[in-house]
Each structure stands twice: as structure tokens, then as C-alpha cells.
Amino acid sequence: MLFELVWILYVVGILFFVTLGVYGIISSFLIESRNIKSLMIALSIGFFLLGIYFSTRWSIEKKEVEKITLQLEEILKKSMNQTRR
Secondary structure, three states: OHHHHHHHHHHHHHHHHHHHHHHHHHHHHHOOOHHHHHHHHHHHHHHHHHHHHHHHHHHHHHHHHHHHHHHHHHHHHHHHHHHHO
């Protein structure tokens, strides 16, 4: 259960950065000032690449994250059982 929560939060973060990057690139064409337009495009590309980076890191670290979250779940279950007694 904890792994799924971490996975959902990770996916939401990835989608946020990718969407922000794409939105920034698309909306930069509406800006007339060259300095602001180039800054917005650079930031948008940075956000897009950050989303892709986190996506690839998730693929690489997935098993390790799953192992850690399973350990945390076991610790939480043990502490819950001890407090009930």
C-alpha cells in the first residue's frame, strides 16, 4: 500500500513537470518580448527534461523503492500491533 502511494506521488510529480514544460513552450509563442520568451522556453525545456529525468530514475530505482516501502510497512504494522496490546 505504501509503495502504491509513493508511486502515485512520483507519477503526479513527473506529470507536473512534463506538463509545465509543454505548457511553457506552447504559451511562450504568445509572448512578444524576446528576452522573456527565451527565458520561458529555457525554463520550460528544463522542466520537461526534469520530468523525463525523474521518470528514468523511477525505472532504475523502482525495486529499491519497493524494498524500502515494504520494510516501512512491516515496521508500521509491528508498531501498530504493539500499541494495541
